Amino acid sequence: MSGSDPAQTYRQEAADLLEQLEQALLDLEHAPDDADLINTAFRALHTIKGSGAMFGFDAVAAFTHHVETAFDRVRKGEAAATPSLIAVVLAAKDQIRLLIDQPDSADEADAAALLNQLQAALAAPERAAAAPNSMVAWRLRFRLPRDAMAMGTNPLLLLDELRALGPCTVVADPSAIPPLQALDPTACHVAWEVTLLTAEPRSAIEQVFLFVLDEMQLDLEQITAEPSAPKPPPAPDRTEPARKPAHAEPASADTGSIRVPAARLDDLMDQVGELVIAQSRLKQIAGATSDAQVKTISEEIERLALELRDTTMGARLVPIGQLFGRFRRLVHDLSKELGKEVTLTLAGEETELDKTLIERLSDPLIHMIRNAVDHGIATPDQRAAAGKPRQGRVGLTARHLGHEVLISVTDDGNGLDRARIQQRAEEQGMLAPGTRLPDAELFRLIMEPGFSTAREVTSVSGRGVGMDVVRRAIEALRGSVDIASRPGEGSEFTLHLPLTLAIIDGLLVRVGAGRYVIPLSAIEECVELSAEDDTRSRGHTFLNIRGSLVPFLRLREVFASGTDPDTYQKVVIVSAGDQRVGLVVDQVIGDHQTVIKSLSKLHADVGAFSGATILGDGTVALILEVAHLVEHGQHRDESLPQAAE
Numbered sequence: 001m002s003g004s005d006p007a008q009t010y011r012q013e014a015a016d017l018l019e020q021l022e023q024a025l026l027d028l029e030h031a032p033d034d035a036d037l038i039n040t041a042f043r044a045l046h047t048i049k050g051s052g053a054m055f056g057f058d059a060v061a062a063f064t065h066h067v068e069t070a071f072d073r074v075r076k077g078e079a080a081a082t083p084s085l086i087a088v089v090l091a092a093k094d095q096i097r098l099l100i101d102q103p104d105s106a107d108e109a110d111a112a113a114l115l116n117q118l119q120a121a122l123a124a125p126e127r128a129a130a131a132p133n134s135m136v137a138w139r140l141r142f143r144l145p146r147d148a149m150a151m152g153t154n155p156l157l158l159l160d161e162l163r164a165l166g167p168c169t170v171v172a173d174p175s176a177i178p179p180l181q182a183l184d185p186t187a188c189h190v191a192w193e194v195t196l197l198t199a200e201p202r203s204a205i206e207q208v209f210l211f212v213l214d215e216m217q218l219d220l221e222q223i224t225a226e227p228s229a230p231k232p233p234p235a236p237d238r239t240e241p242a243r244k245p246a247h248a249e250p251a252s253a254d255t256g257s258i259r260v261p262a263a264r265l266d267d268l269m270d271q272v273g274e275l276v277i278a279q280s281r282l283k284q285i286a287g288a289t290s291d292a293q294v295k296t297i298s299e300e301i302e303r304l305a306l307e308l309r310d311t312t313m314g315a316r317l318v319p320i321g322q323l324f325g326r327f328r329r330l331v332h333d334l335s336k337e338l339g340k341e342v343t344l345t346l347a348g349e350e351t352e353l354d355k356t357l358i359e360r361l362s363d364p365l366i367h368m369i370r371n372a373v374d375h376g377i378a379t380p381d382q383r384a385a386a387g388k389p390r391q392g393r394v395g396l397t398a399r400h401l402g403h404e405v406l407i408s409v410t411d412d413g414n415g416l417d418r419a420r421i422q423q424r425a426e427e428q429g430m431l432a433p434g435t436r437l438p439d440a441e442l443f444r445l446i447m448e449p450g451f452s453t454a455r456e457v458t459s460v461s462g463r464g465v466g467m468d469v470v471r472r473a474i475e476a477l478r479g480s481v482d483i484a485s486r487p488g489e490g491s492e493f494t495l496h497l498p499l500t501l502a503i504i505d506g507l508l509v510r511v512g513a514g515r516y517v518i519p520l521s522a523i524e525e526c527v528e529l530s531a532e533d534d535t536r537s538r539g540h541t542f543l544n545i546r547g548s549l550v551p552f553l554r555l556r557e558v559f560a561s562g563t564d565p566d567t568y569q570k571v572v573i574v575s576a577g578d579q580r581v582g583l584v585v586d587q588v589i590g591d592h593q594t595v596i597k598s599l600s601k602l603h604a605d606v607g608a609f610s611g612a613t614i615l616g617d618g619t620v621a622l623i624l625e626v627a628h629l630v631e632h633g634q635h636r637d638e639s640l641p642q643a644a645e
Contacts, residue, residue: 010055012259014100017044019325021093025086026328032081041089042068042075043210048096050211054152060099063111067092069164070118076200085121087336088114090329135166135197137223138205143176143191145215150186153212159192161208166198195223262355265316272305272312273503273595277614279305280593284616306593309503316356317499320398320407321349323358327369331394334373341380341391342373348398353405357477357497361407364473368409368493369394371467376413376491386488388412400499404521407495416443416485424451440578443483447471475627478519478610480576506594506613508621509572509585512561515621517594517613518583522574522626526588529569543571543582551633552582558608558632574626581633583624596623608632 021044028037045068052061067089073079092114099106140162144155162168173191177183196205202220209216279302286298324346335342353361377383377392384390395410418439425431425445445451447467474481479497498504498521506517527545542551552571556563566586573582596611603609607628612620 006055010051010057011100013051014048017048018093018097020044022090022329023325025090025093026332028081029083029086038075038081042071045071046207046210053154057100059103059106060096063099064096066115067118070122073122079122082121088117088121092118135199138196138198139221139223140194140196140205141191141219142209143217144188144212146187148188148212155188158208162194162196162205165200165204166196168194168196170194265355268312269316272309275305276309276503276593276595280616281618313503316354317352318355318358319349320351320353320358323361324349324396326362327365327396330366330369331373334370338374339379340373340377342377343391343393345393345395347395351398351400351405353497354499360473360477364470365409367467367470369396372409372411376411378413405497405499407497408492410490410492412490415487415489415491418442421445439485440483443485447481480627482578504594504596506592506623507572508589508592510587510589511555511559511585512563514559514561515589515615515619517592517621517623518572518574519623519626520591522576524573524575524580527571527573529571529584545573550580550582552584553629553633554584556584556586574630576627576630579630581630583629594623
C-alpha cells in the first residue's frame with residue numbers, strides 16, 4: 001500500500017496549477033484577447049476545482065467553482081478580460097492558496113467580498129452574447145468508468161455542468177444494473193443520454209468530462225447543422241496545455257519525471273558527502289601502500305564516487321525560472337501601488353541552480369526588485385519629461401560563468417545618485433567630509449546597515465535595512481554583490497553565487513599546524529613569498545603583483561597560530577567582487593573535494609570561517625570565508641592609498 005498522502009499530493013499539484021494560473025493572468029493583462037491564455041487560466045481553475053472535490057478540499061472546490069464560472073464567461077466571449085477582472089482573479093488565486101495551505105485562517109467574509117468584486121468586474125461593459133440562431137443541438141450517450149464514483153467523480157455534478165452549457169434533456173439508462181445480490185454499491189452501473197442545445201463548440205462539451213474522458217465511453221453527435229456565422233475559436237486539444245510555463249522542459253515520449261520530497265534529496269546528498277569523505281580516506285591509505293590491487297580498487301571507487309556526486313548534485317539543480325516567475329506578480333502589484341508603469345523582463349530562466357540556493361535567494365531578490373521599482377524607476381510623467389518611454393523596465397537575468405552563477409537585476413532609471421550617497425555617508429559618519437572614493441566602493445556603502453537615501457519612509461523602503469539584508473544573505477551563501485550605475489541610464493546589481501552549497505572544489509593549505517580549505521572558485525593565483533620579501537614588506541602589508549598593489553594578510557597572525565613561518569611561504573591571491581587580497585600560508589598542499597559541514601550556533605559570529613570539512617585522515621579543516629577576509633584585508637592597511645600614490 002502506498003504511503004503517500006493524497007492531500008499533500010493535491011497541494012503540490014495545486015501549487016503548480018496556481019503558478020500556471022498566475023502567469024497566464026499576468027500575460028493576459030497585455031493580451032486580453034489571447035484565446036490560449038484564456039483557456040490556460042480556465043483549465044487551471046477547472047482542474048483545481050475538480051481535484052479539490054476529489055481529495056476532500058470542499059471549501060476550495062466551492063470557492064473555485066464561482067471563480068471558474070465567472071472566468072468561463074470570458075472564455076465564451078460574454079465578458080472581457082479587463083484589468084479590473086484580472087486583478088480580482090489574482091486576488092481570488094491568493095484566496096485559493098490560503099484555503100489550501102491554511103484553511104483554518106481563511107476568512108469567509110474575505111471570500112464573499114472577493115466574489116462580490118468578481119461580479120462587479122463582470123458587470124462592466126460586456127461583449128455581445130451569442131445570437132439565438134447560433135445554438136446547435138447535440139446528442140450525448142455516455143457511460144462512466146465502473147470505479148468513477150470510488151475515485152471521487154460525482155455524475156450529478158457532471159450533468160449540472162452540461163446544463164450550464166444550455167437547455168438539455170437527461171435520460172438515465174439503468175439496463176446494466178445487476179441483480180441486488182451481485183450489486184457493487186461503489187460501482188457506477190448507470191449510463192445517460194443527453195440532448196443539449198448550446199452555442200458552445202464540441203471541445204467545451206468534452207471539457208466537462210476532463211478527468212474521466214480517457215476511461216469512459218462517450219458518443220457525441222451533432223443533430224442540427226451549425227450556422228454559417230463565425231463561432232468562437234475552439235479550445236486547444238485537451239491533451240496539450242495552451243501555454244507551458246517558462247520553466248517547463250520540453251515533453252518527450254520516452255522521458256518522465258516523478259516527485260521526490262526535498263528531504264530525501266538532502267539525505268542523499270549527505271550520504272554522498274560521507275562517501276566522498278570515506279573515499280578520500282581510502283585514497284590516502286592506498287597512497288601509503290604498495291599493493292596494486294588496493295590502488296586499483298581505490299581508483300575505481302574514486303571514479304564511481306565522483307560520478308555519483310555529480311549525478312546527485314545534478315538532481316538538486318532546478319531551473320531558476322521557477323523563482324523568477326514569482327517576481328512578475330511582485331512588480332505588477334508594486335507598479336500599481338506606486339503609480340508607476342513598470343514591466344519585468346526575464347532572461348536565462350533555464351539556468352540551473354542548487355535548490356537550497358534558490359530557496360534562500362527569494363528574500364534578497366525581493367528587496368532588490370522593490371528597490372529597483374521604488375528608487376530606480378521614476379513616475380511616467382518624470383520619465384516622459386526626461387525623454388524616456390513612460391513605461392520603465394526592470395530586468396532579471398541569470399547565466400553560468402565558470403563555477404559561478406551570475407544573477408543580475410537591472411533597471412533603466414536615472415541610476416544611483418553619487419552626490420546623494422556621498423552626502424548621506426558623510427552625515428552618518430561613514431566617510432570623512434570630502435573623501436573621494438571610486439564608484440564601486442562608494443556604491444557599496446548603500447549595503448551598509450542603516451544606510452538609505454530615501455527622503456521619507458514608505459511602505460516599500462526608507463528604513464535602511466533592505467540592501468543590508470541582501471549583502472548578509474548573499475555572503476551567507478558564499479557569494480558577493482557587484483554594483484554598477486550609469487547616470488541617466490540605470491543601475492545593475494550582479495550577484496555572484498556558487499553552483500552548490502553541498503560539495504565544492506577547494507585548495508587545502510597549511511598555516512602552522514592547522515589545515516584550512518580555500519574555495520577554488522575564489523582563487524586567482526598563488527605566488528611565493530620569500531623570507532626576504534616577508535621582511536621587506538613589514539609595515540606595508542601589500543605586494544606588487546605585476547604592477548598592482550594587493551594587500552595581504554598573514555594568516556599565521558590572524559589565527560594566532562604561535563608558530564614560526566616556513567622559510568618559503570606562499571601567498572594565495574583571492575578575490576570577492578572587484579577586490580583582491582593575498583592570504584599568506586606556510587604550505588599549499590593541493591586540491592581537495594570539500595564536503596561542507598555547517599558550524600554550530602556557538603560559532604555563528606566567527607566571520608573568518610564559513611564551515612568545516614573532514615579530511616582523509618579523519619581530522620577537521622576549517623573552510624575560509626573569502627568575502628570576510630577580503631574585506632578585512634582591504635580595510636586593515638590604511639596606508640595603502642598613500643603608498644600607491
